[in-house]
Amino acid sequence: MKPIAALLPLLVLAAGPLLASCKNSGPEMDFERMVNQAHFEYYEETPFFEDRRVMREPPPGTVPRDRLLGPPDVMNGTADGKFVEAIPIPLSRPMLDEGQGRFQVFCAPCHGAAGDGVSVVANNMELRKPPSLVAAPVLDYPVGRIYQAIAQGYGLMPTYGSTLGVEERWSVVAYVRALQLRTNGVAVDTLPEPVRVRMQKELR
Numbered sequence: 001m002k003p004i005a006a007l008l009p010l011l012v013l014a015a016g017p018l019l020a021s022c023k024n025s026g027p028e029m030d031f032e033r034m035v036n037q038a039h040f041e042y043y044e045e046t047p048f049f050e051d052r053r054v055m056r057e058p059p060p061g062t063v064p065r066d067r068l069l070g071p072p073d074v075m076n077g078t079a080d081g082k083f084v085e086a087i088p089i090p091l092s093r094p095m096l097d098e099g100q101g102r103f104q105v106f107c108a109p110c111h112g113a114a115g116d117g118v119s120v121v122a123n124n125m126e127l128r129k130p131p132s133l134v135a136a137p138v139l140d141y142p143v144g145r146i147y148q149a150i151a152q153g154y155g156l157m158p159t160y161g162s163t164l165g166v167e168e169r170w171s172v173v174a175y176v177r178a179l180q181l182r183t184n185g186v187a188v189d190t191l192p193e194p195v196r197v198r199m200q201k202e203l204r
């Protein structure tokens with residue numbers, strides 16, 4: 001028996017014209033057929049179901065993905081249609097550490113590790129650069145607006161709503177606030193009493 005390798009050049013020769021003809025005169029792919037197939041429109045009638053409605057009720061116990069499962073200030077960063085001014089969940093050191101970690105993974109690539117908008121990505125983004133988060137106007141935003149940018153995205157910025165859970169989003173907001181304080185300084189008399197006393201003692 002001849003080794004199969006010896007047949008290969010023959011095969012190629014034979015298939016060549018076939019392949020060439022496929023390329024030029026093959027049937028067009030009909031990608032529109034799924035759009036054009038017989039189907040019902042919303043609110044139409046159908047004999048298929050007893051109540052004749054095309055639109056069905058969701059099965060019992062189904063939860064819509066975007067249903068608010070908590071108060072709107074926590075879930076959306078808004079109260080009475082306005083952005084909240086204060087972070088609506090209790091803050092803690094571990095939470096701030098988590099925010100730092102999440103920020104460095106998800107925000108720093110564009111907004112810079114210091115939040116000042118200096119990054120390789122920013123350098124190369126032409127349409128709209130990621131703004132500094134530690135200078136005006138973002139510096140003066142209520143925390144709810146920062147939260148919403150994370151939860152829903154903003155303009156050219158993608159949403160992080162499916163990547164970061166509600167508490168993680170607030171932890172990132174808290175860390176952005178910390179970066180803002182670090183960059184812009186804090187008035188001593190706005191510090192919480194124990195921190196102020198300790199600081200004054202240590203500086204004396």
Ligand code: HEC
Nearest residue numbers: 106107110128129130131146149150154155156157160172
């Ligand atoms: C892919 C790059 C990119 C990443 C990653 C990114 N941003 Fe942005 N961000 C942008 C750009 C670009 C804008 C400006 C969008 C515009 O104006 O269209 C923006 C705008 C913002 C604003 C201003 C929104 C407003 O209401 O004006 C905030 C606050 C913000 N980002 C926070 C964050 C935080 C926090 C993270 C991390 C969870 C993050 N961004 C991740 C690119 C990014």
